[in-house]
Amino acid sequence: MNWGSWDNFWAMGGYGLYVWGSYAMVAIVIAIEIWLFKSRRRAAVSELMRDAVRGRSSR
Amino acid sequence: MTMNTATAPARFGLFWFSSPQTFFPLAGRMIPWFIALTVVLLAIGLWIAFFVAPTDATQGESYRIIFIHVPTAWMSMFLYVVMAFWAAVGLIFNTRLSSMMASAIAPTGALMTFLALWTGALWGRPTWGTYWVWDARLTSELILLFLYLGFLALQAAIDDKRRADKAGAVLALVGVVNIPIIYFSVQWWNTLHQGASVSLTRSPSMATTMLWGMLVMALAFWMYSIAAVLHRVRTIILEREKRADWVRELLAEGRLK
Amino acid sequence: MLKIIVRVIRRDLLLAARQKADVLNTLFFFVVVVTMVPLGIGPEPNLLRAIAPGVVWVAALLAAILSLARLFANDYADGTLEQMLLSAEPLPLIVLGKATAHWLVTGLPLTLMSIVFGVVFDLGFQETGVLVASLLLGSPVLSLIGAVGAALTLGLRGGGVLTSLLVLPLYVPVLIFGAGAVGAAASGVSYAAYLLLLGAFLLFAVVLTPWAVSLALRISVE
Secondary structure, three states, X not given: OOOOOHHHXXXXXXXHHHHHHHHHHHHHHHHHHHHHHHHHHHHHXXXXXXXXXXOOOOO | OOOOOOOXXXXXXXXXXXXXXXXXXXXXXHHHHHHHHHHHHHHHHHHHHHHHOOOEOOOEOHHXXXXXXXXXXXXXXXXXXXXXXXXXXXXXHOOHHHHHHHHHHHHHHHHHHHHHHHHXXXXXXXXXXXXXXXXXXXXXXXXXXXXXXXXXXXXXXOOOHHHHXXXXXXXXXXXXXXXXXXXXXXXXXXXHHOOOOOXXXXXXXXXXXXXXXXXXXXXHHHHHHHHHHHHHHHHHHHHHOOOOHHHHHHHHOOOOO | OHHHHHHHHHHHHHHHHHOHHXXXXXXXXXXXXXXXXXXXXXXXXXXXXXXXXXXXXXXXXHHHHHHOHHHHHHHHHOOHHHHHHHOOOOHHHHHHHHHHHHHHXXXXXXXXXXXXXXXXXXXXXXXXXXXXXXXXXXXXXHHHHHHHHHHHOOOOOXXXXXXXXXXXXXXXXXXXHHHHHHHHHHHOOOOHHHHHHHHHHHHHHHHHHHHHHHHHHHHHHO
């Protein structure tokens, strides 16, 4: 597939908005998902550390 | 077959890795591989999508959305079935980890469904003129999104984790049985109300490169989904097993992050 | 086997008779929702005639969902439900009895009321007949599938809305073929297949949902 120039590539034959809008949303959503599950992990670990500091008071 | 997490499971067998304690490190070792696979497949897939696959005769360049629309749609459906499977295993065998897997899959599945809808809408606009077309596939995807959201909402509303696991399993199973029925009825509804069957991905002869691109991208999304689900299930394990000794040990050793 | 079902139906009908407001509310809701649509869309008779099947069916769905709370809530609150779970009688049969009683006081009145709507929307004799037939076959399915949702969300906060979210996707096939049957009749096309499919859904639901509901009840109560 020979685009000829970068301009052609970004323009996507006039459909640039739709094509890049789609790929961008996928990238954004994946990024959000990664951020979400990482922050859930951080929260879980800090909860564990808080429990450990309190010295197993729940036992 | 519930494992006593106080002593390490001694027997190697079918249920060896159904213990959160043994699965946790295993999953941790698997994740980097799936990330690597994702990156490689994504690179190849995107290269095919933009630099190998030719321009489409009828749709021009807009068809390139297919390389993410179809994979996300496939994943959304595949993940639901896998989620229902693990939920069923958790319900039947009473294994906590299986239910945790189901709960870990749901958010990824829901996001894939959203992406399928979004990319479908943006593909529909240049192709059919409107952002939303009530074609059978998109409408079924929308209902699938509702099924995912229902699962997530139900589990969020129940405080007792075991009840949440089992209730979610019943819902997922009812959903998975109904999905073919729903798809069939939406198909019927769609062909009924529109003269010609409107299909975004019906393409009698797709160039081989296009098929390859779709396949590679689908694999890439699959590898990503596995990595995401494994990461999330490890977090769920930490959340639910926080009183277990092995968790405290890992924390003390600084092996958790 | 029939005896336990009949006994449960009798009991639930007796309870419903004592709480008529509960029952009538569902019917009123149905009427109000259907009435809202012309007010929102305009009185153009041809347009209303065209959308009537869908409107009546959607309103029936919403009314059915609203009524689901009463299926198990009262028994759960006073401990009768736990007794049912411990009973020697098969739980699926008890569930079938309760769902039938529920349908008798919600779905059946709805179905009869649709005759009025057939007239009000100027549907025509045969179309109205098909509307009633479709609701007659479909509304029990709504009660049965809805029972699964009601059982899963027993005692949860945010109950009603949550139940709706769970159950509405499952209602889609019934809606499509129910409204579709009337649409076919209106277009002069054969509607037999639609009604037969609705009948198939009904059989499917009667045989399978009591088990799912029983499982869900045990999960929610124990």
